[in-house]
Amino acid sequence: MKHVFSSCLALLFSALAAAQTIQSPDGKLALQVSLLDSIPHYQLSYGGKTIIQPSKLGLTLVNAPSLRTGFALKDQQTASKNEPWNPVMGEQKTILNHYNELAITLSQPAQQRDMIIRFRLFNDGLGFRYEFPQQKNLNYFVIQEEESQFALNGDQKAWWIAGDYDTEEYSYTTSNLSEVPALFDKSYDGNASQTIIPMGLQTPLMMKSAEGIYMNIHEAALIGYAAMNLELDPKNFSLKSHLTPDAQGRKGYIQTPFNTPWRTIVVADKAEKILASKLILNLNEPSALTHTDWIKPVKYVGVWWQMFCPGQGSWNYADIDNVHLGKTDYKKLTPNKTHAANNANVKKYIDFAAKHGFDGVLVEGWNEGWEDWFGKSKEFVFDFVTPYPDFDAKMLTDYARSKGVRIIMHHETSAAATNYERWLDTAFRFMVNHGYNAVKTGYVGNIIPRGEHHYSQWMIDHYNRVIQKAAGYKIMVNSHESVHPTGLHRTWPNAIAAEAARGTEFETFGGNNPDHTTILPFTRLMGGPMDYTPGIFQTKLDYYQPGDTRYVKTTLVKQLALYVTMYSPLQMAADIIDNYDRFPDAFQFIKDVAVDWDETRILSAEPGDYITMARKAKGKEEWFVGGITDENPRQTSIDFSFLDSDDYYVATIYEDGKTAHYIHNPQQYHIYKVLVNKKSTLKQALAASGGVAISLKKATAAELKSLKKLRSK
C-alpha cells in the first residue's frame, strides 16, 4: 500500500508539476525539481530507479511567514563544472570537481521574497543548499527548523547512531530503518554531554537499499549554521533535517546574503565508491589561505594513553577538588606523583619521537586546572598558558627543538567556549613563542554559554573562529568533541583533523565494537580526517592492573592497518611508548607508514564488515595497504594491480598470527617480506577483528635476488 502511494506521488510529481531536470555528467543520476502545491520538491533517480521519492524542501521561521510554501518559480539556471584541484593534504593528489548544476529561484509573491535552491549533481551524488539573497524583505530572520526531506524508496539497511545535540561518541547500530524504534533506546550509552533527539539519526548516515544501492546523507561546508541531524519517520522510510537549537530553542540567526551548508547524498552501486567519493570536499570552497607551506602532516606520540590505563598516570598534578586559577599556589600543593606531563616523562617521549622519526609529542595535562576541570560547569577552568610546576615549558621547548621534534599543544576547554575565546590570542601567542605549531582542542562536558549545544549555531561559529584565528598564527588545529566535519579542511587546511566520533579512548570506557572501524570511514570520515589515535599494541588493560577486564577490541595487526584505513594527515602512535619497544618489528610499520597521499584505491569494502585500501605516499614511490575485518575472521584478496610501475616492490606484510584473535590472542602476528608487482595477488587471512598491513617499496637489486616473489595471477 505504501509503495502504491509512493508510486502515485512520483507519478503525480512528474505529471502535474513543471519539473526542472538535470543529470549527472555520466547520466546515471537524474534529478527532478518541481513545485507541488507551491512547495518545492526534489526527486532523485539512479540508473533509472527512483532512490529519493518526491521530497519537500524549505524552512520554517520564528515569528515570520515560512520559507516553505507559497512559492512560484521565478528563474532557473543550469551550469556545469569539470575542474581538477589539489588539496594541501589529502587522500589523493588531485581531485576532480565535476558536476551539472541547477539553480532555481523561487519567489513568494505574498511576502515579496526570493530564495534560491542550488543543486549540484555529480556522478557520485547530489548536493543542494538554500541561498538567501540580500533583499528588501529578507535581511534578517530566525530559523525555527529546516524542513529538508529525504524520502527514501524503501526500508534501507542503516549504520546509525542516535541523534544528539552534543555528542557523536556512540557505537553504531546496524539495522533496517524500520527497526530503529525498537533499537533506539539501546543504541546509546552515557556521555559527558548529551542531548538525545527522539528518533534522531546522525549524519553522515550510511544506508544500503534492498537492491544494493549505497547511499550516504550528510552535509558539506557547515558555516554559520547549526549542525544537522536527521529525524526518521520509520513507517514511511523518510528522513527530515533537524537542526540543533540554541538555549532558547531557536535554530539559527541568519543575516542575508547567506547560503546554508550543502545537504549531500552520496550514491553508489558499490560500497568502495562511497569511500572514494570526494563530493563533500568538492562542495566546499577552495582554500582561504594563500600560503599553506606551514601546514604539514604530523605523525606523533604523546603523553595521553597512559592516563586511560590503570595506574599509569593522571592529567592532574595534585589530588584536590577545588582550584582557583591564579590563586591556588601549585608550588605549595602536594604532588600526587601520578602526574604524567612531567619533565622527565615528556623528555622520554621527545627522545622516543626523535629516535623513531616522529614529528611531534602531544602532552596532555601540562597546564594548571585539571584537578576540578570536569562536570562543574566551571567557566574559568583553564588559562591555557600556565604550566604545572613539574612542566618546564621553556626547557622542554628547547629540548624538543634540539631533537628536531615539536611539542603538540593541548587546549582542553571543558566546553567553556566563552573562556577559551577570552584566552585564545594569549594561548596562541604562547604557542608561537614556544614553537608549537599544532593544537589539540577539547570540548568535554556541557557548553558554556550555558544552554548552547556542541552543534548549535553559536558553537559552529566558535569552532570556525578558532580555526581561522589559529590560521592567523600558522597553527594547525585537531579538535576533539567538536562537530562532525563537513569537508571544511578544503577551505581551512589547517583544520588538520578532528575527533567527533567514538575514538580509541572509548576502548577504556564502554568499548568500541570490532566493526566500529569498518563503519567509521562510511560515516564520520566522510566529512574529514579523524584523529582516531590507533596504534595500541597492549590491547588488554589487565597488563597494567590484574583483573581489569577492559581491552581494545582488535588484534595488534588491525591497529597497524588502521593507519591506512582511517585517513588522517595527523596520526598518532597512541600507545605508551614502552609498548613499542616490546614489539619493535611491528612498530616499524607505524614508523614507515605515510600520512599524506598521492593516490588512494579502495580495494574492497562493506560497511560493518571489512575495508581494504591501498595508498601511495605523497611524493614517494611507496605504497601502503591496510585491511581490516569486523568480529568475523575472513580472507581478503589483495590485487596489486594498483601499483603504477612495472617494477617489483618489496612488500613487508604484517599479518595476524595463525591463532590470533582480538579477545584470545590479540598480539600474535607474523611479518615477512616478499616481492610483488602489479600482477601479484595475495589471499590474506584476517583474524577475528584482525587485519593486515603492508608496506611496499621498490625493490633494490639485492632484494630482487634475495627475496621470493609472490605468485602472480
Add this chain to the structure above:
Amino acid sequence: MKHVFSSCLALLFSALAAAQTIQSPDGKLALQVSLLDSIPHYQLSYGGKTIIQPSKLGLTLVNAPSLRTGFALKDQQTASKNEPWNPVMGEQKTILNHYNELAITLSQPAQQRDMIIRFRLFNDGLGFRYEFPQQKNLNYFVIQEEESQFALNGDQKAWWIAGDYDTEEYSYTTSNLSEVPALFDKSYDGNASQTIIPMGLQTPLMMKSAEGIYMNIHEAALIGYAAMNLELDPKNFSLKSHLTPDAQGRKGYIQTPFNTPWRTIVVADKAEKILASKLILNLNEPSALTHTDWIKPVKYVGVWWQMFCPGQGSWNYADIDNVHLGKTDYKKLTPNKTHAANNANVKKYIDFAAKHGFDGVLVEGWNEGWEDWFGKSKEFVFDFVTPYPDFDAKMLTDYARSKGVRIIMHHETSAAATNYERWLDTAFRFMVNHGYNAVKTGYVGNIIPRGEHHYSQWMIDHYNRVIQKAAGYKIMVNSHESVHPTGLHRTWPNAIAAEAARGTEFETFGGNNPDHTTILPFTRLMGGPMDYTPGIFQTKLDYYQPGDTRYVKTTLVKQLALYVTMYSPLQMAADIIDNYDRFPDAFQFIKDVAVDWDETRILSAEPGDYITMARKAKGKEEWFVGGITDENPRQTSIDFSFLDSDDYYVATIYEDGKTAHYIHNPQQYHIYKVLVNKKSTLKQALAASGGVAISLKKATAAELKSLKKLRSK
C-alpha cells in the same frame, strides 16, 4: 489578625530560639538572629520597634540538599569597626565605616556542610551576606534560588518599579505595598529588552512606614552572583530575594570559597538620612587599584542628544538595513546627510568644550554598524575600532588634544556581550592609541549569549570583567543598560558612573514623570553615581519639529539643580550645544558646578516630592546648592548654616521665573547674586517641576561692597 500573627511569631522567635543579638553603635538598631525549626531567621528593630519581623534566610540548590534548613549553630563571632576612609571621588572627602558585626556559623550535620551568615549593623542600617567556606562537601554548587526574606512590619508606602531581569528603565509608581497587585501591570512600559518578574520589585526599593520610618532595601558588592530583585507577598507585606536566572533557569554557579553580595537595609527616621547613608559603599571592599591618579572627574558635552531630537541627527551614516562589518564598503554608500558624528560637528563640540572648560566630548555613532545594530540579535554588530568615513579618528584626536579636550569613547554593544569580549583588548588598545581615557558602554537589546539576561550571573561577571580590564588600560567606564550599581565604585573607582535607570533619553520615549528625579536618589543612586545626562535647556521638542508634543518634564532651572541633586563624578551637559549659546547666563551654572565633592549636606528631602542638597566642591572653598520639586510648586527653605567659614559668600541664585512651569513656561528663569553667610536663610519658591540652583564663592572685597546681603535668621 495578621498583626496578631506577626506579633506571636516575634514573641515565639524571642521565646523559643537561642537568639544572638547585636546593636548598632548608637544602640538604636537591634538585630536578633536565631534558628527556628533549624532555619536561620533574623529580626530587626529600630528604636525598640520591630521593623523587620522574623525573616528566613538561606538558599535552595539545584540537584542538592538546600542550604536553608537542617542547620545547627556551630559558632558565633562578634566584631566592630570604626574606621574612616577616603573615596577616590565621591560626595564627601571622608566616609566613616562604623559597625558592629555578628557572624554565625551554621552547620548541617546531615550534609556535613557549614555556612556563615555575616551581619553588619551600622547606625544607618543592616547588611548581611552568606559566606560559603571551602570545605569537603561544598566545593561547587548551583543556586536554585536565594530565599532571603524581608518580612516588613506593615503596609509600607513604596516607590517602586516592576521587577525585571533586563531593565530598570521604568517610571516609578508610588503606592502602598498592598496596592501593588492592582497597579503592577500598569507600572511598566515597553523596553528594548525586558523580562518582567510577576509581583517583582526592583532594588533599591524605597519604603516608608505608617510611623514615618524610612527603609531602603538593596544589595552591595554584586560580584560573581546574579542581581537581586524582590518578590512581594502583598498580603503579608513580606519581600523575598529573587535572583536573575540564566538561559537554563539556574541562578548561579558557585565555587567555594564564596561570599554573596550583601543584602542591605538602610533605615532612618528622616528621608535626608537615607540619602546621606554610605552603608552600601562601606560594605564594598577598598579600592583594588593602587594607583588611581588617572581617575578624574569628567564634565562633558557630546554628540548625543541631537539624535533624540527630531531632524537633528542620526547615529547611522547611511540609510541601509543590512551591514556586514568588514565587507560593507561604507565609502561606496550614499551618506544619509544626517550622520551626527562627522568631523565638522565633532570639531564644533570640541571647540565648545574647550571654550567652556569641559573635559570631554562624547561621540556616539562614530563607528561602523549603526545601520542595523538594533533588534536583530546580531552578534558581530560592532568592532569598536572602525570609524565611519566622515569620522577621522586620528585628526579629531589630534584636534581635541590641541584644544586640551579628550574625546569620550562610545562602545555600544547591542547587548552582544560575547562579541564585545572578543574585541575588548583591541578596542581598549585603540582608545589608548588615540588618547581616550573614558568609555561609555551600552547594552541595548537582548543579551548574547542568547537566553542570558542583563542581570544574570554571566553578565554580572561580564560587566565586572570589562571594568577590571579597562582598569588595566587606565580607562574609566560609564556603563549604560548594565545592572543596578551596588557600590562597586569603591573597589573599582574607574567604574566612574552608570545609567541603569530611566535617564534623560526617556524624555523622548515615554517621558519621565516630574517626580522622577526626586525618587532616583532614594533608589537607583543608592548604589552609585548615575550618568543621568541633565542640562536640557530646550525642553520642548516642537522647537525642532512643529507639532512634536514631547517635552522634558522640568523647568530649565530644575535641569541646573540636577547637577547637585544627582550625584555623579561624570556629568554631561547633555543638550545640543547651540542651546547653551541661547542661554549663556544659565549655562554659567553648568560651567561652574563641581562634580566631585568634599562635603555633602542633605538639606531637605522627601521621596517623590522634593530634594535640596548642598555640596562643597573638592579642594575648593565653593559650595553648590540644588533644589528640585515634583509636579507641585513649593517653597523650600535653605539654611546656609552648612557653610564652614564665617566669611560671606557670593551666592549666584538661579531660580524659576515667577510664572515658570514645566509645561507652560519651562524656560523662564531669574539669576541674581547676593551675599550670604552661615547665618543666612532663603525662602525659595520652586515652580511646578522646577528647582533652584545656587553657586557660592567667597566674596571679594569688591563684592562685599557692591552686593546686597541676604537676610539672616
